[in-house]
Amino acid sequence: MPDNAYDPETFRALGHRAVDALADHLAQVQGGTPPVLPWREPPESLRAWPADFTRGGGADPMHLIARVLEGSHHLQHPRYVGHQCSAPLPLTALLGMVADLLNNGTAVYEMGPVSTAMERSLVQWFSGLAGYDPARAGGVLTHGGSAGNLTALLAARQASTPYDVWEEGYRAPMDLCLLASDQTHYSVRRSAQVLGLGGRNVIAVPTDERFRMRPEALEAALDEAEARGRRVLAVVGSAGSTATGAIDPLEDIAAICEARGVWFHVDGAHSGAFLVSDRLRPRLAGIGRAHSLVIDAHKMLMMPSLATAVLFRDEGHSFETFSQQASYLFDRSARQEWYNLAHRTLECTKRFLSLDLYVALQVLGTDYFARYLESRVDLASWFADAIEARPGWELAVRPEGNIVCFRAGGGGDAFQSAAREAIVREGSFHLVKTQLRGRTWLRTTLINPLTTRDDLTALMDRLDRPGTP
Template structure:
């Protein structure tokens, strides 16, 4: 080991590398045997991990021991087959190996001159996604850290294309179910909070085209400048898909930009069931999706597509004397000119390798299983007394409540608030709760292709047992 060069010997690298590969193989091959992980308190982790900056360094195997003993067990396993909370990230081993290659070779994918093949791979994969979504040949895009940055990128293109970057009096519209990353994106782009109209959703938690048209008319009458509608291709709360064709009709008639937030839902277009649910996706002016959700990639990889490549390049391309050598030929693509980042990792490699190794057909089957597992959970809850489905399984998400016979509203709310942390504490499964119509509900998102029918069945049984244990009629809530 040459510590001053930060270099291990060939033998040391091989020994440590093999050990890490073994950990990863065990994680993928035997992961379902372990719990969904834990999230300990700050005090416990301070005791385990707080230390002074090491002066001389530590044996790398000892450091890996600490990672194995104190770090990995104290995280939630979002790729566990029974992790049903939020939107899981059920990665795959090929994607993990691709990330290792991209990191190990330290590929810089911001400019063509430093990463020509990386840029070409990204162009190819972006074009695959463009074709799946039905966008025209004029469309282009890039990979980002996640959906939040993808929304910033798409809405920046909208601001430039429609407003020429003049935000004065401009208004954007979305439903009350839209992800808060949209609020953050618009704030970063210079819009004040009152320039985003969050309209009440309909009884299916979708953006209502009639309410949208009325809001646009009211704003125009008051001298404001409507410029963009943000639609959902699968809301985080319920999986609802806004009526994309009707919303596209509105934006066409009003000459507005249609931005579709499909962070988790849009990748479902890879399978037939997803395409049916996502009719109208091809009419978006900009579209976001997160391959680290329903395309089974390791964190981080979000993505954005823009219908007209010129709007993306004009919104972000800036020159600098220190980048003169990076400009290159007209057909050389510098992705740093398509978004915020100059320094970019080679995110495209993992999705490219995954799609090449498994093929579209098998990725589509993996997505289809997510639909089926959510529908299985819905059937099981409907069959059991004391449970009520709040929103049916759609786009791989189900919401439901435990409603014991004779329980008051306060008792029902308190019980449902306790069930999610209770099952998580057991380690049996991980389920989260949300709020719909001002009432707490439980939420189930079983999109991991490694989730089995038994995983769903046993989780429903575990929740039923916990509901019985935690419900005491008449007890203080």
């Protein structure tokens, strides 16, 4: 090992150069100079990053950092309008250094006193915004929305099974099912599969013309489940859905679930962040009636991957999720300690997940986040109007958030796909596509705070260019 690997002065010198490189990169990317995605075929990328490690090492870290920056996908580019991945606040890159250096994994309190406290405060803050009673509510942060949905649904299973399914496994016959709309993110179905329900026992509830769960269809699906002697693990509502950002009628779903004593989980991975804005919060009316709720900070709160809040209206349920004990980590009698988080998560060691959001909220204030959210939703609304005004173009649905799906004029499914592929490969924009009711739609998520109307006009002009793709 080189003598200086743990030398503070070597770290200081390299750190200054690395931050300079990142700041230069940011200036270039935010100015729109490099391609959004420097497209390379997968084998070419693999050839560029071989496992050619030597016994003595000796590579220049700055050279490697420069190559990583050049070859990566540039989410800070204002013309990145693709998946629901944020252009993280640059401040969080510095906090990432802090988190990595400290390595205070949050499984037990003594391994992360600050991270544990920050996590608790964030979770209680989110709970209050959702309308939960802070004295009863609580939860955890997980590495992403998929893990978050699974964590919540594990608790739902424990609550909706009249025996200790965690210890015993399923008693025959396994009679549980899960209800979610036909627009639900695949992590919900996957959670049910991980839970041993089988994908076939996830019942898709039909949606309306705006891709929102139809309450009367939910009633019918619940009636049918009951008639067949099926127990319902949970009903999952989306806020909003992945494809279009549709927000299910949470108030109606909550009322139905309450009347039948069924667990109501809201997958708010994308639009749950709207709770931070007074103007947008009413779009989530009813969310406070859910038993559990997931919000991804790495989607609509400008955080890097990953930080998901998993909230329970009654925190006790979150301790029931994992009743397994690891006696060398914590004392069995102390199950309800909020500060030993591994009681309640899939993970043992976690990253310092709370640091970025906690510090960013302290530094920038909640209004900053509210204005960001509102600006992206307003831009989506403007974009929808512009699409509707273009001859031959089609809008899938008026956006309820910042996701806009459309078809450019000029051709059918094959045209839309080919145009997208050409644009992604040339690196002028990054957008994605989705299938809705059997047709191919171009899909944009207006998540980058730097994306403007001019960028979107340029995208439309590019798609209207004679001879597109």
